[in-house]
Amino acid sequence: MSGSRVDAHGGSGEPATSMDVAGTPGLRLRGLVRKETLQILRDPSSISIAFVLPAILLLLFGYGISLDAKHVPVALVIENPTTETSSFAVSLINSPYFAPALVRDRRAAKEALVAGDADAIVVLRSDFSRRLRSPVGAPIQVIVNGTDANTARIIEGYMQGAWQKWLEQYSLDEGLALTPPVVTEQRVWFNAEVRSRNFLVPGLIAIIMTLIGTLLTAMVVAREWERGTMEALMVTPVRIGEILLGKLIPYFLLGMGGMALSTAMAVWVFDVPFRGSLAVLLVVSALFMLASLGMGLLISTIARSQFVAGQVAIIVAFLPAFILSGFIFDIASMPTVVQWITHIVPARYFVSSLQTLFLAGTVWPIVLANGAALALMAVIFLGLTRRKTHKSLE
């Protein structure tokens, strides 16, 4: 309905004659863009997808997603309390990574672990102090709940640190010479405090922009097909390319607005450093926006119903962006076949560019390779949409 109405006005304000309807390409396009813009402005849900959604999601996830374990609950079993065992207990209590709780025996500790009240068990056996002085040394038994393998590994690392610290202190007190032959010096580049937020927030922006670009367009265009207004548009003199451009331009601007908001929040709300060039960020974001809008248009053109378009958008856009983009899971560690699949996920290139632009700066080899891939995907998706739309009319 709205399609034909705008055609009558033609965006020119002149009385509608047949000449006006045919119009010049520029005028027709302007009319279409105006129609889509009006449609966006009139439906509050589109505006909220572009601005409210990124803000809420970024806040929720920026605070909600963290791989930094702190105050890990530990069930501590001390079978025979001595000065040595209490000095070890104190070193755990003083560590910001652990929240140790003394439990009676191993059984109680096991129950706490299964119930999820403790993520790890530390056992100092009754002969701990005696064996400290023996040549073989005393074992400190650590049991982690391996269900969450990643957290288990992180806890193990923290435990190693706490142990080393206690050992140094103990050796000093006892007057033992304890210098390990090889000492490592660890330097974490780009993210010296190893804040997981610095790594996750740039990736989140890519996920949120995928949602906006693909989901919004997929739904909007599928609705036009469902209601028949797409056919109505097609019988007017406007060309298919113009219809697609008319859809693309307003949503592109909407998406870029969301992008600007997300970047500002990343820097000012989450304190993620931005070390790259803003101009490069703008170009890469624009390419990504085109690719994901193209994907959304293609989905809606093939699905033609909001029900299917919505589902497909979740399945081919959101879930892969979450799992196959390198946002949280390391692509290099995936099986080779899955690594190939990640190459057709636009978010992969965007996540990599964002992480580099935010944390490392403008590294041209990465930015250029990712930018080229995104441009290629945009061309493919938009080209396919163009062809599919054309065919269906014949």
Added chain:
Amino acid sequence: MWGRLRALIAKEFLAVWKDKKSRAVIIGPPLIQLLVFGYAATFDVNHVATAIYNEDSGLAARELIARFEGSPSFETVARLSRDAQIQDVIDPKEASLVIHIGQTFTRDLMARRPARVQLIVDGRESNTALIILGYASRIVADFNNEWLAARGEALPPARLVVRSWFNPNLESQWFIVPGIVALLTLVVTTVVTALTVAREREVGTFEQLLVTPFRPFEILIGKSVPALVIGLAEGTVIIAIGVFWFGVPFRGDLLLLYAGLFLYILSVIGVGLMVSSISRTQQQAILGAFLFVVPAVILSGFATPIANMPPFIQDLTLINPMRYFLVIVRGTFLEGLPAELVYARLWPMAAIAAVTLVGAGWMFRHRLG
């Protein structure tokens, strides 16, 4: 009443099933995703691209490097000879780790001075960086112990003996695959239910349904049963693939798992129907479904632990059904979770289901106009 209820259920089934595209969407993609994500979603780090920058020609340095090269966790991609090259390999992500051994390494070691090894990692992926440093430290620690033992020197007075229960090799897949049961069931059930009422509202058939003798709770049952059947079937297939294809051990009680799955799907149906009955258009319904699915997944403990979240957000996760089901599904798979711990997670889901289903039924009539 049963006769007409059956007819209604049959009609709702047909509404999902008759459309070839929507049928395909429910069956194909979730299974493909299970396979892809089951392999992709891993926190394990292997074949770390490593660059070696060795300025020492001594034997000890070569021995230490040989240990890194012999480990399956590391893969040497470059050998450096100048400081400036470190940046050249880290910046474009050609290497994630640079091992730098200085000129005096072997000399220091022989003279019993601390011999320094510099480990430089790419911090852009902070989790991977931590894991790489963990692996590297372990190799160095082993080297130290053997060096000391070979020279008959005293070992440290205490050592850590770490064991991992339920998942001795710390395989991410054992953690992720049961999680995918919860993830895909959530996604499929939500999309099936979120659009049912909204679609009928948009077309106008929902008003027709309301003027029939059907009572709201009958309509509710009619809309819930197909989603419940689809959700249970989907969940069953994924559980079976998890056990037989991925080889994740199943140590708990299948009955408890299904009690959890049933209530989980019911609570998701409640949310889906509520979203659907609030929405005026399908677009709003999909948007609403998204606003539920995305936070529900991210704030569930699926990928990152709830314990790491700030207290306010931890409280917020209490209304997330996926949070409870994740504990049940992972617990029954790996830990053989005791029944009383399963019950403690069943009733919150039952409560969520009751509130959302009643809310949805009420919205059927009161959303008019």
